[in-house]
Amino acid sequence: MQVRELRHRVEIGDLLTRYARAVDGGDWDALDDVFTRDAVLDLTAPGGIKGGLAEVKSWLAEALARWPGRQHLLGVPLVEFPVDPGDTAIASVSFTDTLSPSRDVVQADTPGISRGGGIYHHDLVLLPEGWRSRAMRIEQQWRTMS
Template sequence: MREQEMADRLEIGELLARYAYAVDSGDWERLDLVFTPDAVIDYTSAGGIRGGRDEARRWLAEVLPAWPGRQHLIGAMSVRFDGDEAEVVASFTDTLAPTRRTVAADTPGFVRGGGWYRHRLVRTTYGWRSRELVEEQTWRTVR
C-alpha cells in the first residue's frame, strides 16, 4: 500500500468518526465537515428521509432529540479508490437511548440497530468529503 493511500484511509476513517460524533452529540454544523454542500443523504431504509445535506441536518435535529443518549460505532470499512473519488462501505451499530442517565436495560424506549453506511467520497481542497450517503439498515430492535 502506497503512503498516500494509507494517509487517505486514515483521513476517511476520521471522516466516518466525525459523522458519528456529529450525529451522537447533536453538533449538526459539524456535518459541513463530512458532506459536500450538494450531498444526497438517504436514510429511507431506517424510516427516514432522502434529501440534501441541509434537509438531512434539519430532519436529524428534529427527530433525534427524542433519544438524548446516542452512540454510533463504525466497524469494518472497505474503500475502493478511483483517482480523487472513493466508494466506502462501513458497518455500523447504533444505540438510541431515552435518557443519558443510568437505567435498566429493559427500560422502554431503547432502539438498537445496525447495517452498512455506503459513502461516495470526493477529495476536496478541505480533504475527503461525502457526496452521497446511503444508510442500509439490516437489523433493528426496539424496547
Template sequence: MLSLQALSDRAEIEAVMVQYVNAIDTRDFEALTAVFTADAWIDYTAMGGIKGAFPEVKAWLAQVLPHFPAYYHLIGNVAITVEGDAARSRSACFNPMTVRLEDGTEQTFFLGLWYHDRWQRTEAGWRITERVEEKCFDHNVPAALAVGTS
C-alpha cells in the first residue's frame, strides 16, 4: 500500500509533467522554469531536437516551436519511482504537429516518444533535473524535417 507521502510525491510529479506540456503547448516557455532545475540537462535528439543545458534548450524551444502552427503533447502511462528526495519517471507522449510546407500547404504528422526523467525535490517542489527523449515512432513527417524517421 502506498503511503500518503508516496501518493503526494506521485501527484506532485504528475502535476509538474502537466505543467510542462501546458507550457509547451501554450508557448509559455518562461513557465518551464517551474518545471526544470536551473542546471537541468535535456536531450531531445531522438526526435530531431537538440541537447544541452536547460537555458539553452528553453531558448531553442522558443525559437523553433513558433514555426509549427499547431501541436499538442498528450502524456500518459506514467511510471514513477521515488527514492527520498530524488525520483525517476518514464512517461509516454503522443505529439501530433502541423507544419507549413514551402508550397504554402500544411501537413500534419505524428510523433510517439517516451520521456525519461530524473527529478529532485527542491524548496519549490519537484523539478526535473534531466530529461531524455526516446523515440517510439513517427508518421507522415515531411522530408524536410525527417531525422532518423522510421
C-alpha cells in the first residue's frame, strides 16, 4: 500500500466520523463539509427520506428534534478505490446509534429510546478541498424502540 493511499484512507475515516458527529450534535451545516453540493442521500431504510443535501438537512433537523440525545458508534470502514490511485472511492462503515428523548440520565426502558445498527454506504470523490460523499445510502440491519 502506498503512502498516498494510506493518507486517503485516514482522510476518508475522518469524513465518516464528521458525518456521525454532525448528526449527533445537530450541526446540520457541518454536513456541507461531508457531502458534495449535488449529493443524494438515501435514508429510506430506517424510515427517512431520499433527497438532496439541503432537503435532507432540513428533514434531519425536524425529525431528530424529538431525540436530543444522539450517539453513533462507527466500525472500521471498508474503503475501496476503483482506480488505483484515483479520485473516487467507495466506503462502507458499520454503525450503531442510540436516540434518546433527553441528554440527561434516563432509565433504559424510558419510552422513546431507539437503538439500531446498519451500514452507511458512501460513493466518494476527491475534490480540491478534500474527500466528499456524493451519495450515501443507509442499510438498516436492526432497530429496537422502547
